[in-house]
Amino acid sequence: MTLAGVLAPVLTPFDDRLEPDLPRFLAHCRKLLANGCDGLAVFGTTSEANSLSLEERERMLEALLKDGVDPARLMPGTGCSALPDTVRLTRKAVQAGCAGVLMLPPFYYKNISDDALFRSFAETIERVADPRLRIFLYHIPQVSAVPIPLTVIERLRAAYPSMVVGLKDSSGDWDNTRSILEAFPGFRVFVGSEKFLLRNMRAGGAGCITATANFNAPAIARLYAEWRSLDAERLQAEVDQVREIFQSFPLIAALKAALGWPAVRPPLLQLTPAQHVQLLARLGPVPYTK
């Protein structure tokens, strides 16, 4: 099975001590899969993964597997700022049989050269040293401040063709996504927002990994299922409307508020009570999920 379609970068529920709330996390994961998500990109930006310790991420992954989630549906985020951390999490994901990993570049030092960026990924791959490894590069320059240019994608694909198999483009820059799709046929490109889902599918993309799937999975999954239909533009417009509402607020905090577990870890902030009321009013009484 090749993982494609709609993946949720799963939100991490916290209890009132800001510890990961495992039962709620597992229930949310089950619900996302029941509501049409093809896979779970746990430990992404939306998951506040870089606000979690390594042990917390490992414990959450173990709990998911123990809960019976098929690892072929999992694409955990494993890119950290420190090489040994990235290697440790990636190895764990590969050994668990995960479909792939979503890998940030090391994100502390800025303005690093193409050579340095290539070497960062290459060194990780050499150390993980497992032919089952499947990497999706994670391009999210507005957060990581470390972009992954086409020149580096090209070098990595040439050096590790069976392992560097795709990318998540969260830049919000459709021209960049299109350039990647055109330059690398067969490369599995996910967009970071359902806003670009129809365009991405029409251009040969693999799907989307989108924060709002945490809330609006059925509609986004339907758009993915019917993207070749005459109805596609209307379905796209529908999911865009919901996206639009969430994007008027700090996105991660808004999604958590809408799901009823508003706690976030610093440096994020919960919605204010006024924002919370406003969000719920704009979402209205529509039942989004089962």
Place this chain on the structure above:
Amino acid sequence: MTLAGVLAPVLTPFDDRLEPDLPRFLAHCRKLLANGCDGLAVFGTTSEANSLSLEERERMLEALLKDGVDPARLMPGTGCSALPDTVRLTRKAVQAGCAGVLMLPPFYYKNISDDALFRSFAETIERVADPRLRIFLYHIPQVSAVPIPLTVIERLRAAYPSMVVGLKDSSGDWDNTRSILEAFPGFRVFVGSEKFLLRNMRAGGAGCITATANFNAPAIARLYAEWRSLDAERLQAEVDQVREIFQSFPLIAALKAALGWPAVRPPLLQLTPAQHVQLLARLGPVPYTK
């Protein structure tokens, strides 16, 4: 004892497998103290601290203490992107009796508000929950991409006057340093380069925490010792010359090359052989350290 003067953000020597080389690290720390450094800011940007795992940093700190270094001379970097990691390292430093900690803000999410930044530090302080804690805020916006504005410094000082005691300004923006010194008398401000050492001392600063102290400690320490003398401008010009040479190269790689252990972890790159030769030629045969 109040830690002030010239602190070295200690380089981390790596062996040929890119593991921290502990004996070399300890020898380098002893040498820095013998050569006039007042203290050691281990685990800073220059130390590639965010390329080290938590366990590696803990092991290195333990080794230093076991080697007999006085914790009153230590200001380890403890700011990570994940709250539990920052709390764990900070607690360890406080319990070891370190003079203070140098604390980066959480650096994954960008464009965070003053409230969010305040809450990040406040939550760490509340969790460490130890009256011995002394925090030096670490302002290095060109690397962390998360600046610490004066408004947040003011709020933190008001909320935790005995704990938020100083700042390292690595912005290279003297106007910012001067504004902080003027706004907060008694706040212990270190500049991130010896280039600003004389200006900082004349304006009431506490000293400098500078990468080049790893190589040029005696001259920088002499400038600090004699900053009130008639000779100060000349001493400043002398250390500026050496700084200038290193700044023509990638700084961390150049310092490691000059010290004879050139290995760096990704995403940094070693100097090329041509750069290495050029650097040594420009430094000349002057004996910089004992």
